[in-house]
Amino acid sequence: xxxYAGKILRMDLSNKExxxxxxxxKLINSFLGGDGFGTKLLYDEGSSPAxxxxxxxxxxPCLFTGFPVPTAGKTIFHSKSPLTNIYAESxxxxxxxxxxxxxxxxxxxxxxxxxxxxxxxxxxxxxxIRDCDFWGKNSRETAKILKRNLxxxxxxxxxxxxxxxxVRFASVDCEDRQTGRGGIGAVMGSKKLKAIGxxxxxxxxxxxxxxxxxxxxxxxKPMIESPAYNDDTKYGTGEFLEWMNNERGTFxxxxxxxxxxxxxxxxxxxxxxxxxxxxxxxxxxxxxxxxKLFKIDSGKxxxxxxxxxxxxxxxxxxxxxxxxxxxxxxxxNELCDLYGVDTISCGGAIGFAMEMYEKxxxxxxDTDGIELKFGNSDAxxxxxxxxxxxxxxxxxxxDGVRETSKKFQGxxxxxxxxxxxxxxxxxxRGIKGMGLAFMTSPRGACHLRSGAYALExxxxxxxxxxxxRFSSKNKGNEIKSMEDFMTVYDILGVCxxxxxxxxxxxxxDFVEAVTGMKLSENEILKIxxxxxxxxxxxxxxxxxxxxxxxxxxxxxxxxxxxxxAKGRYIKPEEAEEMLDDYFKARGWDKNGNxxxxxxxxLGLENI
Amino acid sequence: xxxLVPYPKNCTGCRFCEMVxxxxxxxxxxxxxxxxxxxKKDVASDIPxxxxxxxxxxxxxxxxxxxxxxxxxxxxxxKCIGCGLCxxxxxxxxxxxxxxxxxxxxxxxxxxxxxxYCSQGGVKFEExxx
Numbered sequence: 001x002x003x004y005a006g007k008i009l010r011m012d013l014s015n016k017e018x019x020x021x022x023x024x025x026k027l028i029n030s031f032l033g034g035d036g037f038g039t040k041l042l043y044d045e046g047s048s049p050a051x052x053x054x055x056x057x058x059x060x061p062c063l064f065t066g067f068p069v070p071t072a073g074k075t076i077f078h079s080k081s082p083l084t085n086i087y088a089e090s091x092x093x094x095x096x097x098x099x100x101x102x103x104x105x106x107x108x109x110x111x112x113x114x115x116x117x118x119x120x121x122x123x124x125x126x127x128x129i130r131d132c133d134f135w136g137k138n139s140r141e142t143a144k145i146l147k148r149n150l151x152x153x154x155x156x157x158x159x160x161x162x163x164x165x166x167v168r169f170a171s172v173d174c175e176d177r178q179t180g181r182g183g184i185g186a187v188m189g190s191k192k193l194k195a196i197g198x199x200x201x202x203x204x205x206x207x208x209x210x211x212x213x214x215x216x217x218x219x220x221k222p223m224i225e226s227p228a229y230n231d232d233t234k235y236g237t238g239e240f241l242e243w244m245n246n247e248r249g250t251f252x253x254x255x256x257x258x259x260x261x262x263x264x265x266x267x268x269x270x271x272x273x274x275x276x277x278x279x280x281x282x283x284x285x286x287x288x289x290x291x292k293l294f295k296i297d298s299g300k301x302x303x304x305x306x307x308x309x310x311x312x313x314x315x316x317x318x319x320x321x322x323x324x325x326x327x328x329x330x331x332x333n334e335l336c337d338l339y340g341v342d343t344i345s346c347g348g349a350i351g352f353a354m355e356m357y358e359k360x361x362x363x364x365x366d367t368d369g370i371e372l373k374f375g376n377s378d379a380x381x382x383x384x385x386x387x388x389x390x391x392x393x394x395x396x397x398x399d400g401v402r403e404t405s406k407k408f409q410g411x412x413x414x415x416x417x418x419x420x421x422x423x424x425x426x427x428x429r430g431i432k433g434m435g436l437a438f439m440t441s442p443r444g445a446c447h448l449r450s451g452a453y454a455l456e457x458x459x460x461x462x463x464x465x466x467x468x469r470f471s472s473k474n475k476g477n478e479i480k481s482m483e484d485f486m487t488v489y490d491i492l493g494v495c496x497x498x499x500x501x502x503x504x505x506x507x508x509d510f511v512e513a514v515t516g517m518k519l520s521e522n523e524i525l526k527i528x529x530x531x532x533x534x535x536x537x538x539x540x541x542x543x544x545x546x547x548x549x550x551x552x553x554x555x556x557x558x559x560x561x562x563x564x565a566k567g568r569y570i571k572p573e574e575a576e577e578m579l580d581d582y583f584k585a586r587g588w589d590k591n592g593n594x595x596x597x598x599x600x601x602l603g604l605e606n607i
Numbered sequence: 608x609x610x611l612v613p614y615p616k617n618c619t620g621c622r623f624c625e626m627v628x629x630x631x632x633x634x635x636x637x638x639x640x641x642x643x644x645x646x647k648k649d650v651a652s653d654i655p656x657x658x659x660x661x662x663x664x665x666x667x668x669x670x671x672x673x674x675x676x677x678x679x680x681x682x683x684x685x686k687c688i689g690c691g692l693c694x695x696x697x698x699x700x701x702x703x704x705x706x707x708x709x710x711x712x713x714x715x716x717x718x719x720x721x722x723x724y725c726s727q728g729g730v731k732f733e734e735x736x737x
Contacts, residue, residue, distance in 0.1 A: 068626035070623070095622070102637065140649060152646070205635050209635065213627075220724055224726045233727075279619070279651075281619050281620065285621055286619070289619040305651060306650070307650055
C-alpha cells in the first residue's frame, strides 16, 4: 500500500532469530501507523516484567515520517517501563524512523536478551546482530563509531552508560534528539543492546506526489507565518517560561513546593539565548526549529555543548532544584544527553533528594559530602553523574522518586510522581484539568498525552472555549477529547507544537496524499480513541486499578504558597470528581475499565 | 550569475530540502535521489552540500551529454549512457544515478525548491562571481 514500507521486522536477541512479515492490512485499517501500530504491537507481545526477555522494544516511524510534511518526522518507541512497570511510549524527532522506513519497515520489534553487548545493524533487508566493543561509550561517541564503521549515512539510536547501568529512567539517544520518558534506554540495557544503526536506501512512494507537493506549498507559509514561528526559532520551547512563572504562577519549583521561581530570569531563554546559542537545530522535517545549539565558551563549564535547553529541562534541572545558573543547567542537560538519562525524571529525583536533605532525612554522609541544598547549582551536574553511574546516593535515586520514597520514611508525603512517573513542568494546582491529565495518562504524569495545558491556560483551543483552569467541572470530556486529538499527531508523527496550525482537517489532506485513504475527522479520531483504549487495556492487564490514578499528596493537600495561583490546590474530592467525569466520557466503568459496549464499538472486544 | 550557496551556520539539519527535492524531481521521496545533501557530522554541524554548477562533470563526461546552458549545467538523458564518470568527476558528490541515468541539480527553472522551503537560509540562491 502506498505510503507504507510494507513490512514489520522482528528479531530475538536471545536466539538471534530474525524474521519479517507483511504489515497486516487490518493493522493499517484499525491503527493507521506510528503510535497506533506501536501500541497494538506492544499489547500483542503480552505481559512480562520490564527487564525480562519477553518485554519488547518497538521502534515505529509514524505515518508521515520520511515524507516532506512540514514538522512531521517523529519516531515512537514502545515498551514496558522499568520506572513505572506499566505501558511506556516515548517520541523522538531524530532520523531513525525515516531510516527504518527507507530500509523497508513500518516497525521494528526487538525481544530477547543478548549474552554479550551487541548492536543491531539494519541495511535495507539485511539485518545483523553484531558484537559490540564500544559498551561504555557515550551517545556521541557511539554514533561516531558506528558512522565511521558503517558509513556517514547510517542513522543511529543508542544508549549511554545510564541505560547500561539500568537507570530506570534511561533514555535512548537518536543523534542528539532523545526519547526521554519511561526508561526504554534501560530496557535496551537489560537486553545488552547498545545501539541500532540503520542504512535505508529505498524509495518511499506517496499515493499522489503532485498533491503532496501542492500541500507542501499550501502549508509551508502558514507554518512560518504563525505566531509560534518567531518564538520557536528565537527562543525555543522555553519561550513561555516567564509567562508560566509570572502570569500564570504555574512553574513548579523546588520539588513542587512553589509555583514560581525567583531565579526565573536567568534560566529563561530571553536571557540565555542571545548569550549562548550558536545556531538553530531541528527535528527531522521541521521548518520552524525550536532546537538550539547551546555552547559555553569560557569558565568552569567551558566546552559544554548540547541541543537545548528545553522548557521541561529548565524546570527539572533548573527551578525544581532551585538552580538559577544556566551554565550548570546546561552542563547537567549535556550529561543527561551523553549518558542517556531523561532530564525530567532525573531533575525530579534530584529535587526530591534536595528536599530530603533540607528536612534532614539524608545528610552529607549519604551524599558523599555534597551540600545537597536547593540552589546549589554545581551539585546538579554532579548528581546527574552519580545517578548515571549509580554511585552512592545516585544508586538509589536511579530507581526513580517512587522507589526512593519507599526507603525513607516520611518522604512519601513529598514524593512527586503519578503512577511512578515524575511529572513535567506544569504546576497542576493552578491548572486543574492538567491535574486530571496527569492522572489519566497511560505512561504516568505527562503533558503530551493531552497537551491540555495550552487550552487550560489560555481558555480556548480547537472546539473548546471558556475553559476555567481553576475549576474541576467539565474536565472529563475535555481531557478525553484532547488525548484523542493528540494521539492523532503521534500516529501521524506531526509535532505537537503544530497542532494549532494544522488542526485535524489540515492533516487529513496529507493522509490522503501519502496513502490514498480518505478519512474524516471522526474516523481518524476513532482510530486515536481505539489506540488510547488499547493503552488502557495494557495497563488494566498490569493491574492498574483506579487507586493508581492518583495525584501526589502535595497537590491534593497543600495550597500553592505563592504567585498568581496562590492558595489553589486540587482537593481530593475534586480529583475523584474529575476522574469519574473522565471515565464516563471514555465509556469506562467506575474502575476505569473499558465497558463491553465501548470495546465492541471500537472493535477491541476480541483482543 | 545566480547559484546555490550553502550557509552551514543556518542549516538546522531538518533535511526537508532533500525530501522536497526528490519528491519534485522523481515523484517519490528518497534523500539519495535528491540533488543536494545534508552532511551531519555531529550535533554542531549540519552542512548543506549543493551543486555550484561548476561544470567539472562536463569535462568528465565521455559522451558530451553534459553542457552549460545559461548558467545551468544540464545532463541530456538521451545521450547519457549511465557510465557514472560524471559522478566521479563531481567534487561535491551531488550527481546521482537514477535508473542508470545521471541526474543533477537544474535549479528548478530559476526557483530552487530547496531554497524556497528552507525557512532558515541554510541554502540561498544568490549572485556569485562567474
